[in-house]
Amino acid sequence: MSRRPIRSSETQIIFSPESPRYDRTCWVCLASDKDDDAGPVLKDWVRPCRCRGTTKWVHQACLQRWIDEKQAGNAAAPVLCSQCRTQYRIVCPKLGPLFECFEEYEKIIDAFSPLATAFLVLGGVGWCANRFGMLSLTQTLGSDATAALLENRDPVLIHVTVPLIPFVLAGSRFIDWHTYGLRLYWWSQSQLKRFVLGDDGCERNEAEANSTSRMREPAELKSSSDAATITRRVMGGLLLPTCAAVCGQLLFDGLIEEQWKKSLLGGFVYVLGKGIVKMMYRHQQYVRQASRTILSWDES
Known part of the structure; x- marks a missing residue:
């Protein structure tokens, strides 16, 4: 075709x-x-x-x-x-002179609003951090010692270092030293058994324990990183000077006169005691997970 x-x-x-x-x-x-x-x-x-x-x-x-x-x-x-x-x-289409001026004004406001907002927010955070740092110093050192400390120091250095106190306190709570302490405890236990029983005796003891016990070796428990845990750690760090001052006042009131020494020892006792209790609790959690069982389905 x-x-x-x-x-x-x-x-x-x-x-x-x-x-x-x-x-x-x-x-x-x-x-x-x-x-x-x-x-x-x-x-x-x-x-x-x-x-x-x-x-x-x-x-x-x-x-x-x-x-x-x-x-x-x-x-x-x-x-x-x-x-x-x-x-x-x-x-x-072009606007009239009045509305053109208003439009330029709106553009200027839009350009400077983020900077002004950031300045106000950072200024408010800095002021709150400075007030909190002064409060922490007063609680740990005492009002007279804090006034004497700040009186003979450079104002620029004070305005830079004092606002950093709450951030340092909050950041210190994210150092998970309890986990390292618990691992050191487990390692020292195994080394002590090997020193007392020897390698052969330790292996026989582990074989007998595995044959007679239902315990298993679970996964290592890790700290949670959800919002509740993070806020709890931040609040714990911010409340550390108050807890240190209270513990120092209760434990060393009649023994030590200086406020900063009582607060320092009180904070050390508070952190160490709480850390030991937390390590014992995590160890019990580990043992509990090792001894858990799964039940059979009951059709009735």
């Missing part, structure tokens, strides 16, 4: 962009030149970017709606073509 040859005039009519019958297709609504009878709004075509082919042309009204969705209410936000990444050139 022979094909009818295409005349050059027909090719010019179909594919020439300058021809009014050029078949353009909107990439938003997928309407073409043949569908322009639907309304006069769809007759306004625009080529807003470097795209070619089917994504070259778009209706002005369709593109306006698409840009509104992309800007999401922010009329000053730039919009890029999703294909060639060309920024659309959006031109709006």
